[in-house]
Amino acid sequence: MKAALKTAKGDFEVTDVDRPKIPKPDWVLARVRVAGICGTDLRHWKKEEPELVHKIMGHELAGEVIEVGSEVTNVKPGDRVVIETVLGDDTCDWCKIQQYNLCPHLYEVRMETVSRAFAAYVVGPAKKFYKLPDHVSFEEATLLDTFSVCMHAIQLSGIKINDTVAVIGAGPIGLGQLQLAKACGADVIVTDIVESSLDLARELGADLVINSQKEDAYQKVMEFTHNRGVDIAFECAGGPSIATTIAQATTFTRIGGKVLMVGGFDPGTTPLELEWQRIQMSEIKLIPSASYAYWGIYPEMQMCLDLLAKGKLNAEKLITHRFSLDAINEAFETAQDKQKTHAVFVALTI
Template identity: 60%
Template structure:
């Protein structure tokens, strides 16, 4: 099969490799049709990481079932599916409690099977495959992983009708967070530096937007809320922006409110000064949010598929660019240089 393999310098080379085999009777093999490039992928772009050389990356994908094990009942060959890539070890305390997003072995486990989107075929256990309604395209479904991250953060935050959400970052995560906030009856103010992304935020229902490179975002949120602050501030930028954006989030949150950390950190220790006395005296909750799992008895990815199918969560306004797998390096350049390209969600079509 064709696959984009990571190089030691952080780029990709497209080569022919052996396709994955079914390791168990309840596993499924699917042909990948669309895969996405997310912020986590971009944090590894052009980064010297020899340990990732020759690995297949990517974790936002949809495709078609081509083979099933003898015990599979959930899907059948020919089914169009979205594939959940948050796969834990299955036997630790957290997996047994169905909190598999907290599994200590999450990344080694998922990257051995389902989290290999930049290749023609993937395999995974049947419970990670969700059938797509006819009107949901592969490109729509490739955003379901992203929106599931948003829904998990939304559930943790407890945002509800009448609240105000301040959303830092208008990439796919931030825009997903916006749509969930509006669907919950909250007001939303979105902060970013890319005009095209803010224009899409307006199109999706943002009550206010802020160009953070022109205006003070904290002052803008306070003005929007009559000086009180937002019930929830979602940090959705992550990465190198975090030393700036996380303090913003804690200052945007009202007394008794919450700052939800949705954007990702790089590995290792990161020092970010915060106004700890104000946070403590105001009882502002800092809520780290990691991937997604279940909410009550329902898988969050299944809930998001339903929201996309019903049109509550929009996908097409976010899909700004499409590339074949052979042009994956160009696709990553476009996704990274969003100020110039206006990229939001970049799709790879296999």
């Protein structure tokens, strides 16, 4: 099958590799139709990472079931599906209670199986394959991984109707966070430094957008909240800007409020210069949010699929660029250079 393999210098080489085979009777083989490039993927772009050389990357994907194991009952060949790529070892204490997003072996397990979106075929346990309604496209479904990350953060936040929320970062995660917060009945402020992303946030219902490079974001937030601060701030930028954006999030937040850390940290230590005395004396809660799994009895991906199918989440507006797998390096360059390309979500047709 065709696949994009990470090279020693951190970009991709498209080549032919062996097609995966179904290893267990409750597993499924699917043909990948669309994959997405997310912020996590971009943090690996053009980085020399010897442990990832010749690996297939990518974890946002939708496709068509080709073959099923003898024990599979929830999907059949020909079904259109979105594929959840958060897969733990199924043996640890966290997996046993459906908190597999916290599995100590999460990344090593998922990257050997379902988390291989940049290839023609993928295998995984049947429970990770969700049937798509006819009116939900493969492209739209590819954003469900992003929306599920946002859903998990929403659940952890304890958001209430009429809350005031700040979303820092208007990439796919931030724009998903905006939509879910609005669906919960909140007023939402969105900050970013890319004007085109802020325009899209406004289209998706943001009550206030702030270009934090051109405006005094703190002053604007205080004006909007009558000098109280927001009830909840969602840090959705992550990556190299996180030291700045976490600090912003804490200053935007009111006494007794919450900061959700949704954007991804790079490995190793990240120095954060925060006003710890104010955070402590204001009892501002800093809440890390890691990927997604179940919330109670409900899979968070299924919850997002239901909202998308009902028209309560808009995925189509977030898809700004489309490339073939052969053009994956151009696609990554486009996704990286948002100021110039106005990219939000870049889709790859496999």
